[in-house]
Amino acid sequence: MAVIFKDLHTESGLKSLEDHLSAKSYISGDAITKDDIKVYGAVVEKPSDAYPNASKWYASVSEQLAASFPGQAVGVRFSSQQVSASAAPVEKKKEAVAEEDDDDLDLFGDETEEDKAAAEAREAAKKASAKKKESGKSSILLDVKPWDDETDMQKLEETVRSIKMEGLNWGASKLVAVGYGIKKLQIMMTIVDDLVSVDHLIEEYLTVEPASEYIQSCDIVAFNKI
Structure with missing residues (x-):
């Protein structure tokens, strides 16, 4: 079952994410999965230094998504189907993914x-x-x-x-x-x-x-x- 955090735009929501990441690097373990993508899509902006674990996690996911989907703006949200085929680190995704239509990738992005x-x-x-x-x-x-x-x-x-x-x-x-x-x-x-x-x-x-x-x-x- 996917891990879901509610109200990630509030301090209590970010605190729950911070506590969850205190013992692991990613939502479901030591590698990025579709759970990370879903939670990342619900976070409005990079958590402040008051949430060091969440801030480090957000930066890591952003970096891996940028490497996997070159040309997409930082903050673009990705669907679960785009990452379900590979639970391994996203840098292993093929370059062909970057050529997909921008409208399909930018599901809930901030740049449209x-x-x-x-x-x-x-x-x-x-x-x-x-x-x-x-x-x-x-x-x-x-x-x-x-x-x-x-x-x-x-x-x-x-x-x-x-x-x-x-x-x-x-x-x-x-x-x-x-x-x-x-x-x-x-x-x-x-x-x-x-x-x-x-x-x-x-x-x-x-x-x-x-x-x-x-x-x-x-x-x-x-x-x-x-």
């Missing part, structure tokens, strides 16, 4: 135009939610990303729609192929601005248990006033 737009939309949402304005409504398009290709997407959508609060209405949705069998959920929602904070919805409902059993992360793709 889509993610840049999502980051800008997220910042706009934070500023909008921080200001006290007259009551209004907004329409939001949300990207909900699973942990991997084995995630039950029907259960994921049911989990999202099960979240109920005053001023929140879920709308149309669809599954969008990301690559290598992985799909993400795109779902529309409308909110009453004075009643619902999108950041609060994501951080306190969508990316914590029990929803985090299926959901790795959420991104705001579009945020429009109605």
Whole structure:
């Protein structure tokens, strides 16, 4: 069973990773495996020196991925299928892998135009939610990303729609192929601005248990006033 660490963007999550790596070099032992790739994909940035074991592990995985996939930007996330064929150190992968299409490799990376737009939309949402304005409504398009290709997407959508609060209405949705069998959920929602904070919805409902059993992360793709 794959090792999964929750909330790796928080101090408690990084502490659990740090403790796990205190007696080993990689998630599952002395060599990089697909477990390392999955956990690496969930870490937002290199851990600080306050987490020496996690920081050393992150640097090692980054270095090996860069050697195995030349030309890909640091921070690009890789799917479990790309590493499942070889649990040995990634430097043994053949150069032909580097010639794969960038769109297929960059599953949940930080360098795509889509993610840049999502980051800008997220910042706009934070500023909008921080200001006290007259009551209004907004329409939001949300990207909900699973942990991997084995995630039950029907259960994921049911989990999202099960979240109920005053001023929140879920709308149309669809599954969008990301690559290598992985799909993400795109779902529309409308909110009453004075009643619902999108950041609060994501951080306190969508990316914590029990929803985090299926959901790795959420991104705001579009945020429009109605």
